[in-house]
Amino acid sequence: MSTQHSFQVSGKLVDIRNKKIYPACVWIENGYISRIEKTDEMVPDQFILPGFIDSHVHIESSMLIPSEFARLAVIHGTVGTVSDPHEIANVCGIAGVDFMIENGKKVPFKFNFGAPSCVPATRFETAGAMIDSTAVTTLLERPEIAYLSEMMNFPGVLNQDPEVMKKIAAAHRMRKPVDGHAPGLRGDAAKAYIEAGISTDHECFTIEEAIDKLQHGMKIIIREGSAARNFEALIELVDDHPNHTLFCSDDKHPDSLVAGHINDLCARAVAKGLDVFNVLKAACINPVLHYRLPIGLLNEHDPADFIVVKDLTHFKVLETYVDGILVAKEGKTLIPSVPATTINQFDCAPVTVQDVSIQKDDYPSQHGLIPVIEAFDGQLITNKLELTGKLLNNAWVTDTVQDILTIEVGNLYHQATDTTCFILHFGFKH
Ligand SMILES: [Zn+2]
Structure with missing residues (x-):
């Protein structure tokens, strides 16, 4: 990894919020952007923009530990994720969450883990652990936990189950967002769920359902992953609701993470004729603002998290920077592998006919x-x-x-x- 203390990158700077593109030189010092200078001189034929963020992904579904996930994701210009560690929490409890946080810290990549709200996912499940409202509160108190993860138990919210309500109240007390997960919920039920203080949903599978939820103030995370694909059904929302849409994969299997990530969704959206600035808002800006992530947005004094792409149609990523460190260049990761220990507690026999x-x-x-x-x-x-x-x-x-x-x-x-x-x-x- 290249860790120069002071350097500059020039190209056409994409100012997403003001919908402008201009030739500029970006100065990076000690991991931060010290200065952005408009220039009249010739700049390289490339675009500089904030990095992509996957707004809801279970790192576990990539079958990779966080450090290895990061090595692949940066190739596609992803600089951070909003990640619910509930799969590993289902197996290993808090020790699993600790593992994800600690392993993730070993690489230059901005994982933002949440407190899993539903471990086990349902009472029908035989899980390896249980995380109750007391444990959730303890997790939420930690500075590295950014939010309360997907509240899958929507009947529990609608029926005001005391354990569920305690978890939501703890997040609100700490001014941390609560993620939703309410497939197919419509009308008054959706309204009640949102009024409980749940601010996102990534489970919509029709545009009518998404519009229903948007009307009540919810943000919609458009999901396109390995298990569920809602891009085609929902993508047109981005132009109508540019401040209230985000992108996620939810589950991203390793073969598909090798092929592409949020960069692909941007290319597909632009190919459909959507406004490129609105698309980039959903991909880069909205997650940072909604979750108050410690990820730079290409402003002076921000952490130097940004990418350089060849064009704004295919979004071919030339360089990815995290905290001013060059972490990927032209399809190759520059993050080295880090050793990790195994914490699983599986004990099962082979399956027979x-x-x-x-x-x-x-x-x-x-x-x-x-x-x-x-x-x-x-x-x-x-x-x-x-x-x-x-x-x-x-x-x-x-x-x-x-x-x-x-x-x-x-x-x-x-x-x-x-x-x-x-x-x-x-x-x-x-
Ligand atoms: Zn999920």
């Missing part, structure tokens, strides 16, 4: 119909269907003709009976 067969009497059925989960590509929401099951030797079995496959949830922490049911639309034949 026996484990995934269901005895006839152990599964609900009527007239040969069995309950089946209907999955949709690119969505997290599912349907419940009743379909004709396939019986073999007095057991319900996988039916590749109808594409009704068994799916199993195993206990990761100790040997226990697994839960098996059926799911539609995976298409596996062998």
Whole structure:
């Protein structure tokens, strides 16, 4: 990594807030921007703008530890994330959150972790840990915890569950934002959820739902990730609500993180004819303002977090800087790997064919119909269907003709009976 104390970068500076682009020279000293100077001289044919921010991503879904996630993300011009560590918290509790924070500090990248609000995610889950309102409050008191993470328990909010309300109140007391997670919530229910002091949502899958929530003052994080993709449905919101839209991936598998990140969403949005400044507001500015992130916005005296791109159509990233450190150059990361210890507490046995067969009497059925989960590509929401099951030797079995496959949830922490049911639309034949 290049750590010069004082240097300058010149190019066409993109002033997103004032919707202007002008030739300029940016001076960096000791990790901060000391001066920005307009120039009449020739500058290199490149654009300087603030870095991209993924406004809601579970680093764990990249299957990488934070330091390795950072090494890849900076290649695409990402300088920071708003990250809910609830996946690792579900497994390792507070020790998992500590691990993410400590490992993330070892690299020049601005992870902003939240306090997980729903560990375990539901009461039906056998999790490795529980984080109650007292533990959430303790987490929120820490300066490195920026907000209360996605409040998935929206029935708990609407019914004013005391534990849920204590967690939200703690965040409000500390003036830290509360993230929402309320797929499909509309009308009065959405209004009540928002009035409880929940200020973002990344789960909208129709524009009508998003507009409903925007009307009540919520900010909409447009999600395009590996598990759920809502970009096409929601992207036109950016031009109508440029101060209230952000971008996120939520879940980003490693193959897709290698291919691109928020830079790709910007390119796709601009290709659709959206205003480039509005798009960059959502990608770079709005997350910093909403979460009050310690990430620079290319103003004098800001931390020197910025990127240099070839153009404002493909957003090919030439250089990425975090705190004045050159962390990526022309597709190559300059952040070295750092060693990490393993903190998992898994204890499970291999899955056998026996484990995934269901005895006839152990599964609900009527007239040969069995309950089946209907999955949709690119969505997290599912349907419940009743379909004709396939019986073999007095057991319900996988039916590749109808594409009704068994799916199993195993206990990761100790040997226990697994839960098996059926799911539609995976298409596996062998
Ligand atoms: Zn999430």
